[in-house]
Amino acid sequence: MTEHKPHLVVVAGVIEKDGCYFIAQRLENASQGGLWEFPGGKVEVGETPAQALERELYEELAIRTTTGVWLADSVFDYGDKVIELKGYLTQWQQGDIQLNSHQQMAWVALAQLDNYCFCAADYPIITALQDHIALVSESTS
Known part of the structure; x- marks a missing residue:
């Protein structure tokens, strides 16, 4: 008999500002507690991934954002x-960050992401981000 596990569709926003990326540390008592992630959350019924991401970032961080380019999908069995x-590049529009569901935050350069311990599902998004940045810098040089 195969065990049926919940399958959750979750969105993550890769927010860039002045060449750095926003990451947040999960609360110790949460699932994957203490690990770092690109913030976001579950897609609710009737929402597009972009709508879910903008709602979640407002709920978690009190900021208004616009969802940009899709980076990668990552499926992980926990x-x-x-x-x-689903990871997306995300533009910060307005608001001051408040940590409503995280214990710490950091703005880090692409090369510094390796210094943080991320949730497993976030690693393919980091790889896609690195590839995306490499492609963009190649096309502008």
Whole structure:
């Protein structure tokens, strides 16, 4: 008998500002507690991924954003659930960041992302971000 695990579609925003990227550390008592992530959350019924991401970033960080280019999908089995994570480049429009569901935040350069311990599902998004930045810099040089 195959065990049926919840399959959650989750969105993550890669927010860039002045050449750095916003990452947030999950609360210790949360699932994947203490690990770093690109913030976001679950896509609710009837929402597009972009709508979900903009709503989640407002709920979690109190900022208004616009969803940009899709970077990658990452499917990861955490044992108790399967997460399908969709990562998007995201533009910050307005608001001051408030940590409503994280314990710490950081703005880090692309090369510094390796210094943080991320949730497993976030790693393919980091790789896609690195590839995207390399492509963009190639096309502008």
